[in-house]
Amino acid sequence: MIKKILVANRGEIAIRVMRTCREMGIESVAVFSEADRNSMHVRYADEAYFIGPAASAESYLVVDKIIEVAKHCKADAVHPGYGFLSENAGFADRCEQEGIIFIGPSSFAINTMGDKITARKKMLGAGVPVVPGTSEPIMEIGKAFEVIRQIGLPVMVKASAGGGGKGMRLIHEESEIESGIQAAKSEALAAFGNDAVYIEKYIDSPHHIEFQILADKHGHCIHLFERECSVQRRHQKVVEETPSPIMTPEVRKEMGAYAVAAAKAVNYSSAGTIEFIVDDTLNYYFLEMNTRLQVEHPITERVVGVDLVKEQINIANNLPLRFKQDDLKQNGHAIEVRIYAEDPDNNFMPSPGQVKHITEPLGLGVRHDGYVYEGYTIPMYYDPMISKLIVWAPSRPEAIERMKRALYAYKITGIKTSIPFLSRIMNTPDFVKGGYNTHFIQNNKQYLKPNDTASQRLRDVAAITTFIDYLSKAEPKTTVSNNGSKASNWKAFGRKKSLNRL
Ligand code: MV4
Secondary structure, three states: OOOEEEEOOOHHHHHHHHHHHHHOOOEEEEEEEHHHOOOHHHHHOOEEEEEEOOOHHHOOOOHHHHHHHHHHOOOOEEEOOOOOOOOOHHHHHHHHHOOOEEOOOOHHHHHHHHOHHHHHHHHHHOOOOEOOEOOOOOOOHHHHHHHHHHHOOOEEEEEEEEEOOEEEEEEOOHHHHHHHHHHHHHHHHHHHOOOOEEEEEOOOOOEEEEEEEEEOOOOOEEEEEEEEEEEEEOOEEEEEEEOOOOOOHHHHHHHHHHHHHHHHHOOOOEEEEEEEEEOOOOOEEEEEEEOOOOOOHHHHHHHHOOOHHHHHHHHHOOOOOOOOHHHOOOOOEEEEEEEEOEEOOOOOEEOOEEOOEEEOOOOOOEEEEEOOOOOOEEOOOOOOEEEEEEEEEOOHHHHHHHHHHHHHHOEEEOOOOOHHHHHHHHOOHHHHHOOOOOOHHHHOHHHHOOOOOHHHHHHHHHHHHHHHHHHHHOOOOOOOOOOOOOOOHHHHHHHOHHHHOO
């Protein structure tokens, strides 16, 4: 059984993993770069080791250094978190060679799903719906014209080594085919050292819906339902929620079964995520599989009632899954927002620096996974995401109100954050209605821009409407003052706290 885990990561996710270690009586070991000497994950761990300069290529990404620390401190296992080495098949292999358990899937599963053409082929073989397109790399331009005539324009050219939006090209017209493919190939070669590209039919205005799965090393696999991740900016998720507002019980059941089939096709074990692209009429297609714990895993944990890190550790210990598919159900509604150290009112410019004051939101149904504290200086070397705010409520409308309340109570000074932007999202009609797609942010610019312009006018209109509504519902004015005890309507208005801050 695992007694000590080296967490090969930093920031909020390192702490997230260590919290579960502590609950399981497992010792945790932190590693840290020069820029992370004062990071909270170092303080939270039972032991911590310095691994080099601030640049992640010289610290968090150096396999030899992580292995050296794991051997030195006699860790039984390594948890990679997300990013860094989490989807590095070579690292997973190296851990196993050194007799250290890699808390994640096999290098075979990481490799197969990491190469998008190989993954498409696997999925076709497993009967999982994929976007119409090619299942072999495009080797000659004639072949590209042939498949594009079959599937029709527009199409997406994607790098096989890409994913998450890197190395993609949209092609609208025949005249763009040759140059588009050439551009995608050279971009892919430069970015990934691999110029293999494939073609997919372009799905316009899609929804991004993903399914969480858990698989053990005894051939059991279950899904933990979906997450709706369509609120994105430049391929970065901003808001995630579960259940998806557009899902039906029938489609959920089908997609869940395909997610399990996808995982089984690569003999998957540990936690993983199957991403689907979904159109407005709920046609869905496999997009890619993420072979790691994801940033947005807490919303699934809250609605399904499972600690995904605990299950990852149990699976790494060769234990069979503790639940069957029918044991799991979705309870209530959870929403997560990602807090970035960025200035939403200045083109999302990174805003590293010292946190002067922080008041974290608390209260019923609120979870805050972060790592910054008062006086901490956010380094500029890593991802600007500083925390995740997760709320739960029995229903979606209540979860939105709870998120607004939590964002209202979340105070950080010294740096700029995306908190005001997230509040605006919670007040945007397309979000409140649900049914939004991946163009949500692009399509709602007028609601999402800084306070002084249109979004303030919209709030003013809402405030005036609320006031008129209030007047129309107010008690009739007391005309005869017989005992002097009746407060005037204006005083009553002044006492209504909610209306003081329209
Ligand atoms: C697509 C697509 C439309 N059609 N593929 C972007 C990230 C990567 N995982 C795949 N992506 C897309 N692939 C086809 N055939 C549109 C996107 C896409 C997108 C997908 C999910 C979430 C946000 C997105 C934003 C822009 C484009």
